[in-house]
Amino acid sequence: MQIFFFSDQLRPLVERYHTFSVSKEYCRYAFKQSYKDLNIPPILVHGDLHFNNILWAMDKNGDAKNEISAIVDWQTIQEGSPMTDLARFLVNCCDGNIRRQAEEMAFKFYHECLTKEFGGDTTKVPYTIEQLKTAYNYAFLTQCFFIIGLPDFFLSISKVTDERLKEAQFDYGVLKTLHAYQDADKLLQGEMKHVFEKYGK
Structure with missing residues (x-):
């Protein structure tokens, strides 16, 4: 299958960020040092959190709650x-529309949840909302370039036979990838x- 409608927009971004996307030095920095440079204490990280590793509770009818x-x-x-x-x-789990909406509220919500855990005492929360946003940007840039292969991968294991549906x-997967690359481009040509x-380089 070919990338049709979105190829003209996606291809230049893939080419521009190829070197960055495969930089072991950046990944090492992002995972091991970036949050330390932001004075953020480490937490326990799952490391592979996506929908296949999350099991949902079922109701009495066998439907997911x-x-x-x-x-897991x-x-x-x-x-x-x-x-x-x-x-x-x-x-990995959201299209560009949902991800962007979540990014608008996630850091404030995360901070509010931590504040509640500390009994409402904001002085005990070990980082600010701005620190979380910056830490997220570093982490985002370790993830966004690797979803480019997901559409091909999931179609290869799909049992769907209708060609129109497969297309x-x-x-859908290519558009999700394009949105991720566009947001990476905005960061890497702007604040990062x-x-x-x-x-x-």
């Missing part, structure tokens, strides 16, 4: 940034330009 029963597959557990799992989940699913200049 809006309640997590378990998170902890083989990549590590200490790291509090935004690592969130970035992996949102990039629609593929286009210094990161691109260091790791993307």
Whole structure:
């Protein structure tokens, strides 16, 4: 299958960020050091948080509820940034529309939840909303370039035989990828330009 409608927009971004997207140095920095430079204490990170590793509770009719029963597959557990799992989940599990909406509220909500855990005492929360946003951006840039292969992968294991449906699913995946690349482009040409200049040349 070919990328039709979105190829003219996606291809230049793939080419521009190829070197950055495969930079081991950037990944090492993002996962191991970036949050430390932001004065964010490490937390326990799952490392591979996506929909296949989340089990949902079932109701009496056997339908999934809006309640997590378990998170599985902890083989990549590590200490790291509090935004690592969130970035992996949102990039891999949401289309651009949903991800962008979640990014508008997630950091404030995360901070509010922590504040409640500390009995409403904001002085005990170890980071600000701005620190979380920046930490998320570093984590986002470790995830967004790797979803480009997902449309092909999922179609290869799909049992769908209707070619029109397969094409629609593929286009959906490509659009999701395009949105991720566009948001990476905005970051790397804007507030995180210094990161691109260091790791993307």
